[in-house]
Amino acid sequence: MSAFVHALVADRADRDDVLQDVAVAVVEAYGSYDPSRPFLPWALGIARHAAADSLRRRRRQPLSLAPEATEAFASAVAEVADAERARLVHLNGCMQELDGRAREACELRYRAGLRPARVAEALGIQPNTASKVLQRVREQLRECIERRMRAEARA
């Protein structure tokens, strides 16, 4: 849920406030939840409206995606969440496999949460170079996770 909200709220300073509002909205709406239906799609449906309302009320920039895309994103999150949970199990190990500048860039970007420009600054490299390093990191992580998933399936 937090990933869903964070992906849709551009200004990171607003993300936690919006997430808080979404949490309240989901809890308040819980009486209308039908337990025979999957929880996540229902909650995400509440969340996308609550997040948009929250930003509007705070007079902030609207959600990063247009309404139709937000709906498609919510459906996709509900669809892939379980599989991604399994993939996330391997993420830490794969991050440990990175070495040198790739690992440092990854730590700065995804653990410290620095934006690419700040990663470049911290590493003393050009922003374009940092973007390429991060792109390569993502590819390496994806390949590593796929490899581990395949190995796990064989075991």
Add this chain to the structure above:
Amino acid sequence: MTRSFDELIHAVIDGEATDAERAEVSRQVAADPAQARAFARLALMYVGKRGSTASPSIPWSRHAPTSPRRSRTGSGCRVPSARMSQTTPVRSHASTRPSGSGAAPTSSWNVPPTESVTKGAGGTALAAAAKA
């Protein structure tokens, strides 16, 4: 410079996309379920990994019994589901928190990252970044 769709997704998630880039991602996500899934995967993997600076105090997990919650022990393992409805902050010990994370105690499922921060070549830059 033209960005790949993967880069565009990251730019949107990072809040760094231009209006035109957001519109392009919106168009593709709305039109193509495969692109919507790609967006969802990256959001779950990278946004979820990053965590939040101030997690909500409302116990989401009470209403989402199948959702994961990472422990704060630094091992990255999951805690038993029986603990997921816990509403009081998980005990935090300085010895189990990474020195550079700035992690604060939280009762939410969305706990800040707990893994150790790499030292060595990147230690200085990361430490400086963490203070910023």
